[in-house]
Amino acid sequence: MFDLSGRTALVTGAGQNAGAGIARALAAQGAAVAVNDLVPERAEAVSKEITSAGGRAVPVVFDVTDLEAVREGVGQARTEFGRHLDILVHNAGIPADFGQGPFRTLAPDRWRAPVEINLFGAMNCVSAVAGDMCEAGWGRIVQISSGAARTGSAAGISLYGAAKSGVEGFIRHLSQEFAPFGVTANSLALGLQSNVAGDSTEEFARRIPTRRLGTPEDVGAAVVYLASPEASWMTGQTLNLNGGSVTS
Template sequence: MSMFDLTGHVALVTGAGQNAGAGIALALAEQGAAVAVNDLRAERAEATCAEIQKAGGTAVAVPFDVTDLDAVRAGLARAGEALGGHIDILVNNAGIPADMGYGPFRDITPERWRGPVEINLFGAMNCVHAALPGMRQAGWGRIVQISSGAGRTGLAIGVALYGSGKGGVESFVRHISQEEAGAGITANTLALGLMQSAGGPGISDIAAGIPVGRLGRPEDVGAAVAFLASPESSWLTGQTIDLNGGSVTR
């Protein structure tokens, strides 16, 4: 058996209809996992699912809103039924609400505060709460949380709300790692640096300042998640790992 083989495992990747989420879903499928592809928009989930199937992998599209606990529970049930097993690899990648609440916090009205925190913290909590019973019963599970450098580094670029949600969920994952370690479940976070999907003015200049000389790619994230989801990562839990091309070191 090759290293990082995920044959026989069933993964759910939220927000997997594009960008890093799609890269994660493709990487897990390439390693042999059956993948439930989630996205808020069904057509995006189906597109990633079709790409996996075209490459010979097994996947099913399960669109739902991660901030709706009933929808999350129903989605996990559909995924398990379609893929022939409970979710034992959960990747919480969904993190971009319709309103990101960009701008200086002093200018953002309270009715806009909730969205970025809701999806990043409570969305992840919903998915973990729904997935844990099956993992605990099997005595094996992997929880991988996708976060951002904004969760631990203060930035004057108008992302205080987003950073708050990411900082909160990183703390949540650390606590889950301690509560569930005895059940054979690991929980870790990947804090991403600037990705290709960011776009916008000055991006090429920013990329040049990253020590490896480029922005992050979906396949970079997919490879890291494939390791964290694998049997070989069983002694790694409760950690936040920076994946950023060396732009921040700790």
């Protein structure tokens, strides 16, 4: 079950944290993984970790907000693997300027970055892989989202939440367009993760019913299901992965 042998995957933002966990999990199930990151050293380190464990991976360094760079990176992965990409996991979502703060204090030149990486980044990546998937009659698109897409917060993350809301809507519409071609499209909305910075980690964990933060392994396991043959009837959905902090 959940066997991905012979499949190829691209995971964006896979050089650390949840993205690295996703790449490792897909590789462990047999997929060849193109490990994307904006920082070459991070992509190379995760790729090496996977290959050292007996998996197959290659680093592909590009900025998801640059369509031509995305196309070149996808072409590189296709050449390395000798076939098109079957699985896309768009995980990259945190720009250098996160745009955090009360909206009324944010200058307009800070509004674009979260939208560019989350929404236009997803569009760029889907554009580069969807044609091959539809032609082949099989494909999996998994968008990593956040509870911030549907739950308001006073934490100064309105730009990030708006971007995630937008990309979830994009994925829902894609699911309807691609379903006749055997291609599914789903979002995975994450709760607080173990890479949260600062000394308040334990405080955050106490607010979660499971009394712990999410881990890269938790995220990787959920993505493996969504990317698997067994998930062929799961499309157009947003699944919450948050330790019960928000229920639906």
